[in-house]
Amino acid sequence: MTITYNALSGALAAQAALNTVSQNLANQQTKGYTRQGVLLQATASDPGTLSAGNGVQVGSLLRFSDSYQLQQMWRANSAVGVRSQVQPYLTSLETVMSDDKSSISYGIDNFFKALNAASVDPTSTPLRQQVITTADSMAQQINSIYNLTTNQSISVQQQQASILPSLNESLAGIAALNKQIVSTTGAGTNTSALMDKREQLIDSVAQQVGVEVVYNPNGSVNVSLKSGEPLVVNDTASTLAYVNAGSSAPASLTLTYSNIKFTLDDTKVGGQLGGLGDFRQNTLAPLQTSIKEIAKQMSDNINAALTAGYKGNADPAIPGDQGDMGVALLDYNPASATGLLQVASGFKTSDLAFSSNGQPGDSGNLQLLVAIKSQDIQLTSLSGVVSAVQLGDADTQIVGQLGIISQQNQAQLATATTIRSQSEDDWKSTSAVNSDEEGINLVEFQNMYQANMKVIAVANTLFDATLQMFG
Numbered sequence: 096m097t098i099t100y101n102a103l104s105g106a107l108a109a110q111a112a113l114n115t116v117s118q119n120l121a122n123q124q125t126k127g128y129t130r131q132g133v134l135l136q137a138t139a140s141d142p143g144t145l146s147a148g149n150g151v152q153v154g155s156l157l158r159f160s161d162s163y164q165l166q167q168m169w170r171a172n173s174a175v176g177v178r179s180q181v182q183p184y185l186t187s188l189e190t191v192m193s194d195d196k197s198s199i200s201y202g203i204d205n206f207f208k209a210l211n212a213a214s215v216d217p218t219s220t221p222l223r224q225q226v227i228t229t230a231d232s233m234a235q236q237i238n239s240i241y242n243l244t245t246n247q248s249i250s251v252q253q254q255q256a257s258i259l260p261s262l263n264e265s266l267a268g269i270a271a272l273n274k275q276i277v278s279t280t281g282a283g284t285n286t287s288a289l290m291d292k293r294e295q296l297i298d299s300v301a302q303q304v305g306v307e308v309v310y311n312p313n314g315s316v317n318v319s320l321k322s323g324e325p326l327v328v329n330d331t332a333s334t335l336a337y338v339n340a341g342s343s344a345p346a347s348l349t350l351t352y353s354n355i356k357f358t359l360d361d362t363k364v365g366g367q368l369g370g371l372g373d374f375r376q377n378t379l380a381p382l383q384t385s386i387k388e389i390a391k392q393m394s395d396n397i398n399a400a401l402t403a404g405y406k407g408n409a410d411p412a413i414p415g416d417q418g419d420m421g422v423a424l425l426d427y428n429p430a431s432a433t434g435l436l437q438v439a440s441g442f443k444t445s446d447l448a449f450s451s452n453g454q455p456g457d458s459g460n461l462q463l464l465v466a467i468k469s470q471d472i473q474l475t476s477l478s479g480v481v482s483a484v485q486l487g488d489a490d491t492q493i494v495g496q497l498g499i500i501s502q503q504n505q506a507q508l509a510t511a512t513t514i515r516s517q518s519e520d521d522w523k524s525t526s527a528v529n530s531d532e533e534g535i536n537l538v539e540f541q542n543m544y545q546a547n548m549k550v551i552a553v554a555n556t557l558f559d560a561t562l563q564m565f566g
Contacts, residue, residue, distance in 0.1 A: 097146055097149070098550065098553075098554045098557075099551060099554040099555075099558075100149060100150055101147075101148070101149065101150035101151075101550070102150075102547040102548070102550035102551045102554060103150070103547070103551060104138065104149070104150030104151050104152060105150060105151050105543065105544075105546075105547035105550070106544055106547040106548055106551070107153075108133070108135055108151045108152065108153055108543075109540045109541075109543040109544035109547060110544060111133050111153045112132075112133045112135070112153075112536070112540040112543075113537070113540045113541065113544065115131045115132055115133055115156070116533050116536050116537050116540060118131060119131060119528045119533050120528065120530065120533050120537075122528065123528045123530060123533075126295070127291050127292075127294060127295040127298075128291055128527075128528065129158055129159060129160050129287060129290070129291050129294075129526045130159050130526060130527065130528045130529075130533075131156055131157060131158055131159070131285075131287055132156070132157040132159065133153050133155075133156060133157065134153070134154040134155045134156075134157050135151050135152070135153060135154065136151065136152055136153075136154035137150075137151055138150050138151060138152050156285050156287070158287045158290065159525055159526050160290070160294075160525070160526050161522070161525050161526070162310060164518065164521050164522045164525060164526070165294060165297075165308075165522065166308060167518040167521065168298065168515070168518040168519060168521075168522055169297060169298055169301035169306060169308065170301070170305075170518075171511060171514045171515035171517075171518045172298055172301045172302045172366075172515055173301045173302065173304070173305040173306070173365045173366045174507075174511035174514065174515070175302070175508070175511045175512055175515050176301075176302040176303060176365075176366040176367040176370060177365060177366060177367070177369055177370035177373075177511075178370060178504055178507050178508035178511055179367070179370075179508060180254070180367045180370045180371050180374075181370050181371060181373075181374040181378075181504060182501070182504055182505060182508060184247050184250075184251070184374060184379075185374075185378075185497070185500060185501040185504055186501065187243070187247070188243065188244070188247070188382070188497055188501075189494070189497055189498055189501050191240065191243060192240060192490075192493070192494050192497060193494050193498070197236065197239070197240075198236070198240075198490060198494070199233075199236055199237055199240055199386070199389065199490040200487075200490040200491055200494075201236065202229075202232055202233035202234075202235075202236035202237065203233055203393070203468070203486070203487065203490065204487070205229045205232060205233065206226070206229040206230055206232075206233045207465060207467075207468045207487075208229070209222075209225045209226045209228075209229040209230075210226060210461065210464050210465050211465055212225065213225070213226055213447075213449065213458075213461060214458050214461050214462065214465065217407065217449040217450070217456060217457070217458045217461055218407065218455055218456055220444050223444035223445075223447050224444050226447060227424075227438060227442060227444060227447075230424055230425065230438050231438045233436075234425065234434065234435075234436035234437055234438060235434070237386065237389070237390050237434075237435060237436050238433075238434030238435055238436060240386060241383065241386045241387070241390075241434070241435050242434070244379055244382055244383050244386065245383070247379060248375055248379050248380075248383075251371050251374065251375045251379070252337075252345075252346070252375070254371055255337065255361065255368055255371050255372065256337055258303050258367055258368055259335050259336060259337070261299075261303070262300060262303045262304065262335060262368070263332075263334050263335060265296045265299050265300045265303075266300065266318070266326050266327055266332040266333060266334070267332045268292075268293075268296045269293055269296050269297060269300070269316070269318060269327045269332065270327050270329070270330045270331055270332035271330070272289055272290075272292060272293040272296070273293070273314075273315035273316060273327065273329055273330050274315075274329075274330035275289055276289050276290065276293070276314045276315060277313050277314055277315055277329075277330075280313070280314045286314065293316070297316070297318060300318065300326070301366065302366055302367060303366045303367050303368055304320060304326075304364045304365055304366040304367075304368050304369060305320065305321045305364065305365020305366050305369065306318050306319065306320065306321070306326065306365075307319050307320070307321060311329070315329050315330070317329070320350075320359075320364055320365075321363075321364075321365055322359075322363065322364075324350050324352070324357045324359065325352050326350075328352075331352070331353060333350050333351060333352040334350070334351050335348065335349070335350050335351075335359075336348075336349055336351070337349075347359075348360075348361040348364070348368075348372075360372075362375075362376050362377065378477060378497075378500060381475060381476070381477045381478075381479060382477060382493065382497070384475050385474060385475055385476070385477070385489075385493050386435070386493075387429055387435060388472065388473065388474055388475060389472065389474070389486070389489050389490065390427055390435045390436045391427050391429075392472040392473070392486070393425075393467070393472070393486055394424075394425035394426075394427040394436060395427070396467045396470065396472075396486075397424055397425060397464065397467060398423035398424060398425060400460065400463050400464050400467060401421040401422065401423060401424055401447070401448045401460075401464070402420060402421050402422060402423060402448070403420075403421070403448075403460070404420070404421045404448030404449065404450060404451055404459075404460030404461075404463070405417050405418050405419065405420055405421065405448050405450040405451065405452065405453035405460070406418055406419045406420070406421060406445060406446065406447070406448050406450065406453075407448075407449060407450040407453065407454065407455045407456070407457060408445070408453070408455070409450075409452075409453035409454055409455070417452060417453030418450075418453040420448065421446065421447065421448020421460070422439070422442070422446050422448075423439055424438065424439060424442060424446075424447070425437070425438060425439065426438070426439050426440075448460055449461035449464075451463075467486060468485070468486050468487040469485055469486070469487065470485065470486060471483040471484060471485055471486075472484065472485075472486050472489060474489050474492065474493075476492070476493075476496055477493065477496045477497065477500065478496070
């Protein structure tokens with residue numbers, strides 16, 4: 096009887112729909128789960144038969160996913176990755192370099208204060224010793240700041256290297272899921288759970304590097320870098336590695352796909368990896384250059400002035416005697432393992448050449464030393480522009496630029512975080528489980544099932560009545 100077949104198909108369709116509702120509710124708190132549904136289709140009547148139809152069938156299982164929303168979410172995650180990894184480094188640099196007691200400016204100021212104090216009595220041994228002591232403190236503060244940048248550079252490279260195992264594992268996982276999804280789809284099995292897992296892996300990759308994702312007709316996806324290099328194509332994944340070119344040269348990022356190698360610029364790959372590479376090359380390296388320029392030009396100027404003056408030990412008994420000429424106070428050595436700048440080994444208070452004529456008490460050369468603080472040096476800014484700036488203002492200028500970079504990064508991180516949050520909300524509005532909506536579906540499909548079972552009961556009653564008529 097058609098009435099029985101119709102009702103049975105309706106009950107089975109309601110049961111399938113209730114199964115999807117139960118699956119959705121069971122995974123309401125499962126991260127990355129995409130809600131599902133059923134597409135019900137009316138079954139047409141047989142040809143040549145005048146009937147309402149042959150019931151209902153489940154046309155397909157639906158997966159409520161929007162590729163545009165996913166792409167937006169992945170792009171936002173990449174932007175967050177770029178900004179979030181470098182902010183702790185920027186904050187640390189800004190804090191140390193702007194501190195009243197640990198900054199380069201503090202050391203330079205104290206050194207020139209000691210020179211000014213010595214001008215009261217250029218022959219005073221305690222005042223001369225104070226000059227040497229503050230010179231050593233100044234050198235150590237410069238070394239400390241430079242060592243901080245060196246340690247950060249090492250830390251950034253280690254952090255970049257630590258990202259690659261997880262990244263390569265995720266890429267291999269996406270390729271394996273591609274293969275499984277294609278195979279499972281061909282067998283007519285629901286692949287929604289596999290797709291959820293794949294999308295979570297893509298999201299993880301997007302945080303580490305910027306990606307472009309293309310969906311293939313067979314259900315697989317191709318993942319590539321923004322610059323086009325392949326990360327995953329169907330069931331084949333690339334691997335990324337840092338290759339050391341030599342002891343002094345920085346390691347280069349390479350991508351290997353099917354025995355084809357690509358050399359990548361890690362400042363442009365996006366995500367955490369790209370953010371760290373950009374910070375290392377475009378902030379840390381220029382900062383180190385600036386610190387070295389300050390140390391070198393300051394030491395050159397101070398040493399030049401000292402070696403052109405006299406120690407003030409002229410012998411009055413010898414007409415025209417000017418005594419001994421001064422010696423260099425500071426040693427600048429960028430290759431030294433102990434620091435950029437050091438007070439010359441064995442330098443004594445009597446070696447300070449404060450006199451311009453060799454006479455004890457003369458401070459002519461000392462005044463030239465004091466004036467060095469107001470002299471211009473050539474300084475490379477963090478943006479790469481070389482300009483003349485007074486020695487006393489050089490560190491302040493660098494710290495100011497660093498602060499601007501930090502503030503800009505914080506603002507861009509806040510923006511990226513907001514965009515990521517909004518993109519997640521957009522995704523949830525389409526793909527996440529809504530308990531209220533599923534509750535309504537639960538009641539509706541339950542009523543549908545019960546109604547069709549009542550129809551079957553009515554059909555059975557009619558069938559029994561028909562049999563009794565001929566009994």
